[in-house]
Amino acid sequence: MVLITVLTPGINQPLFFLRGAASTYACGVHQNGLLCHLHWGNSIAPNASLAGRLDKDVLAFSPEHRRPQPAVGKSGHDVLSYEYPVANTGDFREPALDILHADGTHGLRLLYSAHRVIAGKPALTGLPATYAETAAEAETLEIDLRDARESSAGGGLIVTLSYTVFAGRDVIVRSTRITNHGTAPVTLTRALSASVDLPGNRFDLLTLPGAWARERWVERGPLRSGTQFTGSRRGASSHQDHPFFALLAPTAGETQGEVRGFSLVYSGNHQGGAEVDQMFNTRALLGIHPDGFTWHLAPGETFQTPEVVLAYSQAGLGGLSAQYHRLYRERLVRGVWRDRERPILINNWEATYFDFTADKLAAIAKSAGAIGVELFVLDDGWFGRRNDDTSSLGDWFTDAAKLPAGLGDVGHRIQAEGLRFGLWFEPEMISTESDLYRAHPDWCLHIPGRARTEGRNQLVLDFSRPEVVDAVYAMVAKILREAPIGYVKWDMNRHLTEVGSASLPAERQGEVFHRHILGVYAFAERLVTEFPEILVEGCSGGGGRYDPGMLYYTPQVWCSDNTDAIARLRIQHGTSIVYPPCTMGAHVSAVPNHQLHRTTPLRTRGHVALAGQFGFELDLIDLDATDLAEAKDLTALAKRTRHLLRSGDHHRLLDPNTGNVAAWMLVAPDQGEAMVTAVLALAEPNWRLQPLRLRGLDPKALYRGVHGPAGEWTGDVLMELGLPLTALKQDFQSCLWHLRRV
């Protein structure tokens, strides 16, 4: 790592070099006082003469900037490469920041004022963030930029850009703080987390759009002139638009080529993407979506943006994913479950939906315990009077009609079968048919005089109000303190509408989206602090809030409500671009599949679920003897291989988007062990699959197949000639090898 500042000759302005394992991020102060971007890419040695590169020629129709006093140099505003571009200065490209001043005018001009270097990485108040465990792991550079407006006319804003570089990694974590040191309030109308101006436009933009039950499909295409943004205005990171994008060299592939990633550690509205300007240069930006966002900043107040994790690789998308996987697994996920092997679970949702009794749950747990499952999760329908999705959200007390002996009794019966007990909650929601709504009809997000739009028959609680968060937390925590609960599934099943809060004044209504998310994080922080031993799995109609923000509190996320093994291939492939497999909940469900009505072999469903945190989502009592034996074998295999999930390197071998076979592998950090999986979607006539070339092995080592097709192969043979795929002949067949160094 190591961050070096050098002073440019003559004008004594600093240049900053943040050095990753094999990359450098550099910026510096232009002679005009503006902070400009210099480089983000392969390693370069710090060099003061590079200051000259901050300058750009003036263009026709590009307003010039001269430093107010003394007037030195000039540069076209619309061509400079800025570190943090602002509105209404003559840079007509997409800004990162805009401010409405008390006098009704917009914009600002930021000049370098100071910087400091901090050992380690300071936490972000109220927000999830990557972290350093020791001061030696990371260094943080903070650069203060000052609005050049005279203070008598409403100046006084300080914008602090924060950059953390981690030892041994190629990531730079950026965020921004805006502090009002003036005497009048201002309103932020846009405050993105980071912006990077890159030379040239020869990039492909990769995004992960989707929908419910089809999350994070990979899309890739060349940048065009103008803006290309993706974003969510739903109040959640969402199934539809993911808070991540990458810019790839057009020739970059899975294992080679230059790739830059942008990942926002946030669970609410977001906007990200790129603008190609008139000189064919590219500006990439990411942060809170400006639509629906304003923030009233009174004198003395500070606004903190969420952080963006910038990752760089010369080794293609696979190299980029490796950067994200390692960082998110080791320094975003936290708590005792970060380093523990996770329990193999069974969830009753698709087995019973709302229709269950304590006896039925105990029977499912008994059959699961018999094949080695370790955790039983009671899903939706145990609370209030909830027999369908029309009621009871907000009434977090046990449904005495359905479970007359109480939740504690259910928990103890599950434990008697040798399993731990887990429970489903949807804390942010309220049904109009609930005691909570009857008592507090103004506790939901709403706008007076407007109809309240429902989604899945429910409204969203106003988590911008601390008293609402407190009340829901009290109910949830009471259940967790009283019943023997070791796991929580935290769901969130609709997006936000009529976003207004009964508790905020008019000038702060634009803050509700973000304050709501801060309330969600406050709830999560209390939960993991009071119940550190409880494993929390995130969920939002499947993978609708699978984002780095939630991963800070929930070490795993239910990847999708779509449990069809073949559909999951694309979903899990796209998810793996950013997220390590240890964060991905993946279960074996019944056939015909409940979402797609497709029938696939149990083994294939198992092999696909073994790509993530393995579990079941069906009634094992319905399985015949052969399938039950298979389920038992799969459970044992999951236990033998789950350490690879915790610490192994993941490689995407064959892409289900571009062929009819998907394949991936996990390799132990010491290369002594690997798990390789291949799944055939549709077979073709008179056609042989090419052998599957592996990656990441020790070329000289001899590997033996200890599960799957038998054989012994050297690492070089496996990587150069590949594993034969002769076993894959029919639709939906799969093959899994567990390899061990001999």
Ligand code: GLA
């Ligand atoms: C969401 C979740 C499912 C299940 C249901 C319960 O759809 O994604 O897994 O928990 O809610 O209502």
